[in-house]
Amino acid sequence: MTTPEPEFERLVLEHLDGLYNLARWLTRNMDEAQDLVQETALKALKARDQFRGGTTLTAWLYRILRNSFIDRYWKRQREPSGQEGDLPGVLGELEQALEETEIEHLRPLVAADINRALKALPEQWRTTVLLAEVEGLTWEEVAEVMGCPLGTVQSRIFRARRVLRQLLKDYAPEGKGEE
């Protein structure tokens, strides 16, 4: 049964903070993030009949947002003045772990900053970690958002954590981060 429209609107608005947070991480731009969230909300409302059990509304909304972001990215690529931007994950080389030399190169830039370390990850790893570790989605929900098997999510989380640890390792001051 389809959720009544006012109730559905309320549910979508309840997810606004999480959607905006992911949009900011994806776009790295406040205005673009707002547009992306707005586009997501409108698409969700329009397609609410397609929302079915078997997935959570949270995962469904995040998936719409990420797909919208990827669409925008590809559209920008097709424009004559389009720039590469920062979406290495969508371009397909992501399934390889970062090379040791890259990590060595990135380390001084990242220093002890977890945010910079996260930004240094390929998009698919970064989004997976953000959804699972920061937004608190289950691994099954993350798989739904990313449109990949659960095993891929597990593998990405495992490898992303490895790389994050390596990036942060030599720069973490004694006791920093320990509560």
Place this chain on the structure above:
Amino acid sequence: MVTCHACQEHIPRLLRGILSPALVAELGSHLGGCEACQMELAEEQALSRRLRDVARYPSPAHLRARIAQQLEGRTWTGIPRLVTWRWLAASAVVLLAVAASALVLTRRDPLRTFIPEATRNHREMVMQHELFGFPDVGPWGSAELPRLLSERLGLPVTSLFLGDSELVLMAARPLLVRDRKGMVLLYADRHGWVSSLLLVSAPDIEVPKGSRLQFGTFRPYHTQTDSLRVLVWKQEEMACFLVAQAGDQQLADLFLKIRRAM
């Protein structure tokens, strides 16, 4: 027999609390005698703590109003061409009111911030309990906990559930949750099932009215993440998060026992 490789592959799942008790026990046994894996676990725990510092970008107050307006079918067209100063002033007042209410609404939502913290703390406490055990609930003993919570942490607590023959208070740990003082209490039943109660100062947070469960005369907010169930309620300016891996009846019994004692 768990190998180091298998153990280290399981550590992210262990930290997430999604492994079976049997596998946790196996890993615990391996970790007890393997320094390399202990170091791996410590590093993964440290990373989990650092991931809590990842920047969260709060949504701008006007965004909610803008989207709500669009969802209602009205298109945002900006300032009309034939605008008068009086109209503009009146519009500004309305927009400020909308923005202010949107800000309040944004701050009312505890789901995206505190519930993941509660489940993360639960998993950490459970893991610590399973791997290393706990000596006690502190140098003062459990009977002193309500006074400590009230005097040292400023939480409005006069009494707590301190255990009975069915449910034992295993540990208590003060902590900071999003820069707010709080305490997490760990309970275990006689079958070894563990649940946790996070108490944190949260005067500005309101529990959503929907998704409530009726237990006796109480109606706590309910949600589920992974296999963990979370009940949320407010007592004065304190928010309470009960986290457990439990069926409906177990959850009701657990909640009523803890809630009625407070």
